[in-house]
Amino acid sequence: MKFTDADFVQGFMRMANDGWEQGWHERNGGNLSYRVKDEEVESVRENFEPKEWQPIGTSVPGLAREYFLVTGSGKFFRNVILKPEDSLCMIEIDEAGENYRIVWGLVNGGRPTSELPSHLMNHEVKKQVTDGKYRVIYHAHTTNIIALTFVLPLTAEAFTRELWEMATECPVVFPSGIGVVPWMVPGGREIAVETSKLMKEYDVAVWAHHGMFAAGEDFDLTFGLMHTVEKSAEILVKMRSMQPQKRQTITPEQFRALARDFNVSLPEKFLFEK
Numbered sequence: 001m002k003f004t005d006a007d008f009v010q011g012f013m014r015m016a017n018d019g020w021e022q023g024w025h026e027r028n029g030g031n032l033s034y035r036v037k038d039e040e041v042e043s044v045r046e047n048f049e050p051k052e053w054q055p056i057g058t059s060v061p062g063l064a065r066e067y068f069l070v071t072g073s074g075k076f077f078r079n080v081i082l083k084p085e086d087s088l089c090m091i092e093i094d095e096a097g098e099n100y101r102i103v104w105g106l107v108n109g110g111r112p113t114s115e116l117p118s119h120l121m122n123h124e125v126k127k128q129v130t131d132g133k134y135r136v137i138y139h140a141h142t143t144n145i146i147a148l149t150f151v152l153p154l155t156a157e158a159f160t161r162e163l164w165e166m167a168t169e170c171p172v173v174f175p176s177g178i179g180v181v182p183w184m185v186p187g188g189r190e191i192a193v194e195t196s197k198l199m200k201e202y203d204v205a206v207w208a209h210h211g212m213f214a215a216g217e218d219f220d221l222t223f224g225l226m227h228t229v230e231k232s233a234e235i236l237v238k239m240r241s242m243q244p245q246k247r248q249t250i251t252p253e254q255f256r257a258l259a260r261d262f263n264v265s266l267p268e269k270f271l272f273e274k
């Protein structure tokens with residue numbers, strides 16, 4: 001099969017373009033990765049042309065011999081549907097989880113996203129804590145969430161509670177809450193370590209003054225999660241632009257009632273009295 005005809009590649013490209021259309025990917029902003037299923041790897045293996053091994057820059061032994069489809073560093077999301085073979089690559093991880101090699105894509109040269117350490121360390125955590133169910137890690141420069149990182153305290157409690165209050169579906173879509181990484185230099189192991197620690201508990205991590213990481217089972221759920229969090233942030237920005245204080249909101253008791261009816265458990269640490 002032609003590489004770009006495979007369903008997982010089509011799903012990846014559609015999601016990248018959806019993110020572009022939302023305005024979350026100025027220039028080369030943001031990156032996306034997908035942990036490819038064994039049968040999907042086999043379905044496109046005939047297209048592979050392995051390049052030389054390169055260091056990942058961190059260690060992910062839990063991902064040994066796995067394959068990932070990832071966006072290229074410096075590549076623009078708006079070009080993914082037009083020139084996928086220039087914008088994306090499929091990589092293979094070695095048996096130690098220390099090195100990767102490109103097996104498809106980036107035909108005009110280049111390397112996987114500079115956030116590869118964060119993507120792979122998040123994948124490693126999510127693979128473990130979800131028993132292999134989660135396959136997608138998505139980083140986007142979501143405007144309203146970034147704006148809020150200049151205004152809200154940089155804590156999981158503040159971001160989770162404020163965003164839960166802005167739309168009734170939020171606690172159902174992200175019941176475990178949202179983690180926050182303070183400002184750090186992007187693109188390396190250090191920020192990857194901090195983000196992947198949060199991914200043990202949350203599906204969403206905010207990067208202060210930068211953007212967001214979301215994790216999920218498939219493209220629909222991961223895009224939907226990013227979209228829901230960012231929309232809630234947009235409502236909060238609009239609400240605060242009209243007046244600084246809420247006149248009324250959803251109360252802790254009402255969140256508990258919602259949790260009962262929708263069969264989700266909401267950590268009590270987010271249901272504090274204000």
Ligand code: 13P
Pocket residue numbers: 028029030031071072073074075112113114115139186187
């Ligand atoms: P890349 O182009 O290397 O993926 O970097 C974009 C980005 O958003 C860095 O945080």
Ligand code: ZN
Pocket residue numbers: 029030139140141186210211
């Ligand atoms: Zn970024």
